[in-house]
Amino acid sequence: MAFIKGISYYLPERVITNEELLQEFPEWSVDKVAAKVGVNSRHLAAADETAGDMAEKAARKLFEEYSIDPKTIDFVMLCTQSSDYFLPSTACILQNRLGIPTSAGAFDYNLGCSGCVYGMAMAKSFVDSGLAKNVLVLTAETYQKYLHPSDKSNRSIFGDGAAACLISTEGIAEIGQCVLGTDGSGAEHLTVKTGAARCKQATGSVVVDEDGHERYDDYLYMNGSAIFNFTLDAVPAMMKQILEKNQMEKDDVDYYVFHQANKFMLNTIRKVCVLPKDKFYVNLEETGNTVSSTVMIGLKQNLDAGKITPGMKVMVTGFGVGLSWGGTILIF
Template identity: 75%
Template structure:
């Protein structure tokens, strides 16, 4: 049995931080500098009382409304988030009740970042092909801005909050191919929040300076930008070759590429390193920023609505980042 994407929607919170807002706080920057390097003009930020669960709920309700989906037809919920509403229970369990999904459905959260959408599609495909579920609601939602220190101008320029929802079933608009997945936990500290988990429950207030001169706060998100960049340039080309091999597809048979929207500079470098045509390569962070696990589904939705992606196309999707982890597949529309 095959698995298909049947519908996609997304939600962005009302709060917005523009480049002008950031430059007002960090006058050593210019609006043009932020836009050119990062590729973001504005990013949506969740309200203080707005959680990843709230955003996932909104994305799911949009999906149901836009595609006339009956919540009672859902028999499994997967929620990818690194900012759950509670340590326990799983936010997916709460969403089952809020969304009116049957109690006979399975539901759980899984903790992944930039590759989370891909891993979720792999899980959903496994549930469907094993006949455990028929209609899987895949949700991705993240509020990284709640984890950023106010003085962290670099990450504040990159990350936006948002959520996406996808219905994966045994029929639909895009057949989900075979997956290439990978993990390298030796790089875990390249993108990390060190405190408030079981390893270190209490905030430490400790900060250090890394090799690039960035302040690293134990109690807030830290990203080794150079380390993540080098990892990506090493992992993505090899992953692309493996995706093509696993799906028995040649590079010139791929009509479009939708990769995790990390930042414009990284995406431009990946495209050039992999020798991919600019017209086949999706880059659009201008009004969303890096929404972590939701970037790929947001990109797919935007491309489908604009008819950039349409029936008859092979589309490669891939995610890479925190973990360190990576993954990808080919969608056949």
């Protein structure tokens, strides 16, 4: 069996409030942003602060909070789409910076909003198979650096941040059976088109999509309506599979911590899936959508607030860029 032993997270020092953001977009109102996406402020990585830097800070907080000796870690995995370099893997650099033994394995994996659950699933398989005993799973993203200055929608939603958890042979929460899925036919709906091998040079191209949003080749593009429709198709089916795979009924679940995409999407999911409001976590007010880190941030906040306590069964899910999704049950 594999367990989460501890969770910590890091948020950059720079905070931008709705009031500051809307100075650039006077046609919007503070109330409109707060009501639609549920975000009042978000953290931005400094110009010289990378995903690797943030992941290191989250890991060091984890070590301090849970008295973890980095020399006991035998695998490191980092989920990021904002890697420090094309190569080498940022996880390899973190192995050295964090004082983790050279006998440890390390790699990055390129996933977004489903990445936390994918990491839990991989770490669980490593522990269950005996490949590793203490797996450090890191998530870190600097999406704000991918956004065009005029992209008011995504600039209001996304925030930068990082999270860290140790998955081990014992701990505070057993990881149940995981459900993972992928639909690459929707890859174009959330993408940065240029900069990598397929299209290395910036094009400067911009077109207007069906929702009236500008699509820049050289910056992050999200087709909001397509992602929304995908989520409403994928999440209810995934929930059913998670329950079946873990031999549970919906009433057996004590709490739900889903990827914090935006307030409107989460409330719609809750209503479509007929989930009790008091069992369903929604909190993007001070962080925004931190991509792969939202689930771990949510778990940590609920643990610290005493809303998740020993004996509870918590469903966690992630869904988004890829398109990809994943979920599991955590038994505290």
